[in-house]
Amino acid sequence: MNSRQAILTAVARNQPVTRPMPTLPEPSTERASADGFAQRVEAIGGTIVPISALTDIVSYLQTRFPPPARLVSTLPDLPLGERLSDTVVPGHILETVDLALLMGAFGVVENGAIWLDSRQLPHRALPFICQHLAVVVSSQALVSTLHDAYRQLSPNTFDYGVFIAGPSKTADIEQSLVIGAHGPRSLTVFLLTTDPSR
């Protein structure tokens, strides 16, 4: 008998009688609060920049990341940074990126996390290998809790996805919080207060 069969047989023999599957809570009824999201992002080490149009981003980033900083962006209509093609191989070419600007799918009010998946990422390594990360989130695209977040994510619609909550951090040396462990040293969240389609 191979290990697969041996394990499955032992598990089937030893597992107890079926216990019921609990039901999950109902969706939140209250409107997801943009203020609450902004507070949460700041509390976990991110910076909130409210914007009313995507073009507001350009001057903000140009001042803070002047040449020769390497900027890459996945926002098609902004005159900012390099545009990455859909398939970047390998991820190593991204090692010199100073700032990556990405479009977030939605934000979660209870923990300040932002969802990004393979549909928003030209390469999975990008939000981790860049020195600084900036993500745009529309205030229309907020959910209250993680339960609500998973209701937005139909299974098997993405190959890879990640909740990003703040900049990379560690407290492994005597519990002292240090921002910028291996990943981005900062996270800027551009919170768009008007509908970007307008």
Add this chain to the structure above:
Amino acid sequence: MSQRFVSHAQAASQFLTDEARTDWHDETLWFVRQKRDKAAHALPEWEALRELASGIKDHALSELSTYLTQFEQNALANGIQVHWAATAAEHNQIVLHIIRQQTGPAPPRVVKSKSMLTEECHLNEFLTKQGVEVVDTDLGERIVQLRQEPPSHIVLPAIHLKKADVSATFQQHLGTEAGNEDPQYLTEAARHHLREKFVSASIAITGVNFAIAETGGFVVCTNEGNADLGVHLADVHIACLGIEKVIPRQEHLGVFLRLLARSATGQPITTYSSHFVRPRAGQVIHVILVDNGRSTQLGRPEFRNSLKCIRCGACFNTCPVYRRSGGHSYHNAVAGPIGSILAPNLDMRRNADLPFASTLCGSCTNVCPVKINIHEQLWHWRQTLTAEGLAPPAKTVAMKGMAWVLGHPTVYRLSGRIGRWVMQHVPVLVNNRLNPWYKGRDMPSPPAQSFGEWYDKNRSRV
């Protein structure tokens, strides 16, 4: 680890010789426990969430064979390669085989993010013996790896070390300035050192926090981003998980991810919660499902619940024994209260001391996000170990003596009187190092009479 075996009690008394350091360790972990409390109390539905998480795990374990098969089918359909390992040794062989297949005779460059399962299997030691260098990339794990120590905590691997220790280790291995103990500076040095490793690695090993039967995908949580940096740059991703990590549906992640980081460090969620469903173009993902005693534990009704653990470490931070004895005294990959109920399943004889490393105060049970009855299981293990003849000999003799005294009322009354007389008139007979209850504390002053004597004298008045 291959050191000479030292029991928990012996290792703990060694740990306690540095009183200032023990106090610091105790307070640091209590501070983490307080952060957990603050996060938990901020959610009015916290207790309902714990109940829900416990219920989902109960259900998942009761149909584990179905969910494992479903996970495998869906993972295969997603283009992930699935392996099964009955034992730690088989797991290690599979990892080695994948590495050899990938790199051939060239020296493989392997990075690994945190995985308690690979600690349990002693994967690093095994691969090193085979000439494969593995670089741990979690900062705390890298620190202890450079010091050739095991992690002392499942979430905070280097919690037993002070800044000065890390500074000395980094000076020796990474060439940082002598005496510079600034955590910012030391973390920056590690960042540069590990970026080199990430960029040059061809294989990345990770653990798994949750595997989802419904999608065939899995989730890995980190704060540093080290798991992602490793796997997104390497050609091969090897994900190692215990079979108990499978949950039925993706939506269940909403429950577990709300609990995990809040219970662990008091954060509302880890910085990165990464969901791997299909490999990226040109990448290969291997998943290794490991039993290593878990199916046996599943068949023990009184210990089955231990398989619900999501490895948050909350029971460590709250445990008065863990906080004052340190993770290394548990001589097991997973220390603390949860480790003490998992370890005897792996090796009953070697780990027979661990269920006794507890006051049975129950604080672990109270903070557990999936409601494992940890302190009750510690008590059950004591019964099991004693029945197997594995309890510490001194305890067995003492318990037998105690049982004899309590079973003979005349002897009981007489020994009580003798005890009180001795403590009053010749206290030196009990206040000495031969008496383990005298260690670290004074004996109480004895009452003038026993309750029995008092009752005999006073009952006529009632």
